[in-house]
Amino acid sequence: MIKLNVNGRVHDIDVDGDTPLLWVLREQLGFTGTKYGCGVALCGACTVHVDGQPQRSCAIPASAVADAKIITIEGLSPDSSHPVQKAWLAHEVPQCGYCQSGQIMAAVALLAEKPKPTDEDIDQAMTNICRCGTYPRIRAAIHAAAGNSRA
Structure with missing residues (x-):
């Protein structure tokens, strides 16, 4: 047990x-x-x-x-109200959606460590694979969730 x-x-x-x-x-x-x-x-x-x-x-x-x-x-979050989840929807990140829960969990951890990540920070931390290739939208959503002006 x-x-x-x-x-x-x-x-x-x-x-x-x-x-x-x-x-x-x-x-x-x-x-x-x-x-x-x-x-x-x-x-x-x-x-x-x-x-x-x-x-x-x-x-x-x-x-x-x-x-x-x-x-x-x-x-x-019980109702998908976490800022990263909101940014994911606003930036229409998912295509097939299969990898997205893992992507979101990785992004949340990144933002907890680096609240205002650079593109390089995102590239280094986000090692999850997206077969649909939504990496530009993932990056934009992370910047949006962080409140970065480039979102």
């Missing part, structure tokens, strides 16, 4: 400790906003926050985060 604090609520989960956090979130807890992409922590579709840091949940064993605070896209 593993205790996980997800989106502010503690859950007792009966899984093997080596089970990737991604599968616990999706299969045991029903947080399906976190997506499976590559399974090897490269694409970022599975990005969640663990103690405030963006982490690729497909590569983290559930037992490794038993004492951590985990936030998924569902826990970011």
Whole structure:
């Protein structure tokens, strides 16, 4: 039995400790906003926050985060009112949308670390893959959420 604090609520989960956090979130807890992409922590579709840091949940064993605070896209805001989510909509970032929850979680972490990021900061921090190529809109949305004048 593993205790996980997800989106502010503690859950007792009966899984093997080596089970990737991604599968616990999706299969045991029903947080399906976190997506499976590559399974090897490269694409970022599975990005969640663990103690405030963006982490690729497909590569983290559930037992490794038993004492951590985990936030998924569902826990970011109950009504999509987070400034990054609003900027994502205003800049029409999603196309297929598959990577977007991971992109948003990475952007939120970036803005927590650097409230007024430069283009270079964004390029370095946003390593999630978008197969639709919406990178210019992602950058514009991050600048907008930060209140940068270039948004």
